[in-house]
Amino acid sequence: MQDPLLQAPPVPYSRFAVIGAGAWGTALATVLSRNGRDVMLWARRPDLAETISATGENAEYLPGVRLPASLRATSDLATALAGADAVLLVTPSTSLRDMSRSIGPLLNPDAAIALCCKGIERGTGLLLSEVVAQELPGHPVGAISGPTFARETALDHPTAATVAFPFDYRHRLDPGSAPAVRLAVSISGSGFRPYVSDDLVGVEVGGAVKNVIAIACGMMSGAGFAENTRAALITRGIDEMKALAEALGGRRETVTGLAGAGDLTLTCSSTTSRNMSLGLQLGQGLARRDCFGGKPVVVEGEANAHSVIDLARRIGVAMPICQTVHAVLHEGADLAQAFGALWSRPIEAEPRALDLSFADAPAAAPFNFKGIAI
Structure with missing residues (x-):
């Protein structure tokens, strides 16, 4: 039997910033809000953020999908990131490095970063997690990936995805402290079922x-x-x-x-x-x-x-x-x-x-x- 002291229950992240208010970013913010998490959704355009907050709908990217009343939107990065202990980056892969530089000075020191875009950086050949690690050293970096169409996810159709972060020795001893596990617990609920992986390279x-x-x-x-x-x-x-x-x-x-x-x-x-x-x-x-x-x-x-x-x-x-x-x-x-x-x-x-x-x-x-x- 495993030592129960090494198996503490996972603690969900308390506040999320979702950077990118396209279809997938809005869907992920919806899942998190639906599961009772404190979520701030960042949109590049002020008019889009204002419309989401005023109408409870992202009519441009997810028309007809009612968003949780608790979901808030902003076009100000500092407001979006204030107090966030987990950040979901849902920007195009080609702008990921610039976005990482922009949010760096605004991040909580221990904030976990989850990539929700997919690709390899042109020119450098770096995986996107490596790009973020270069720009945001010291932050745990992982990814959420899987067979997920945004609209179906936002409508709470049964959906499964992988949450991947590297596991170090501490996480092997106490899996509940691992960022992948904490994020999976945070996003799990209703129709959304996450699976945990330590193979970030394979997932990316x-x-x-x-x-x-x-x-x-x-x-x-x-x-x-x-x-x-x-x-x-x-x-x-x-x-x-x-x-x-x-x-x-x-x-x-x-x-x-x-x-x-x-x-x-x-x-x-x-x-x-x-x-x-x-x-x-x-x-x-x-x-x-x-x-x-x-x-x-x-x-x-x-x-x-x-x-x-x-x-x-x-x-x-x-x-x-x-x-x-x-x-x-x-x-x-x-x-x-x-x-x-x-x-x-x-x-x-x-x-x-x-x-x-x-x-x-x-x-x-x-x-x-x-x-x-x-």
Whole structure:
């Protein structure tokens, strides 16, 4: 029997600042408020913060969803962060470093930071947790990730996600003191079910790569292909996730969980995902500038394709699906030719233990993409 003195009950965080009032930030703030937590939601635009506070609805990002009466919104960072012992960063991955610098002087010294955006920093190849650790040294940094569409989460549909932070020796002895456990206890309730992980690397890699694979699925669906193709891309996409996670020190098994396979399956299954939707439109032949009706919609997978492939090349990890998406989005490659080449690569073994490739085998018949011989 374990010593009960080492198993103190977890203590939830008392006050939250949710930085970012888009759909996902508002949904997370709603879950926390619904569970009785003291939450302040920060919006970049004063008019949005005022509207949320006045109407109890974020009509711009979550129309028709009634927000808890206790949820407050502000456009002032100092007000949002005052007294917060846990901060959820729900900003685009491309602006994460700047936001981390902005909030640094305003943070409580021991505040835990949870990333709710996904990606790898372009240029540096750093995971987003490493970016925040550079800018906010001394703060515990983790992530919330999983198969979560914002609207369904805000409407309290049964939803599961992973809460990941590193565990040190103290947390092994007393798990209730670990930031991952405290955050999970804070956010758990009603339809939202969190799971705890100590593999932050694996969770982050899953979140970054799944966006790129979702664009690939969308491209092939838009081009007229169906379930066989999507299942193949999802399965082989998970293999690419595993390879990158392992190379960075994460665990392959993490990628088979909520933050990897779970998130990937959801994102590749619905045009509610902007990544899937972008790929679908490109696969149908639309130019990028014409997608989403010409509106400047931010699609995380576009930036992720750059950063994932830059990192994979640097550390020598083969990621052919992500490379194909990168080639179409950022190198001007023809979509049909790029995916035809992907499907016509040399035959390989599926288990890594069977290390072989038939690079010198007789050429297979070229893959015919939409009637176009490659």
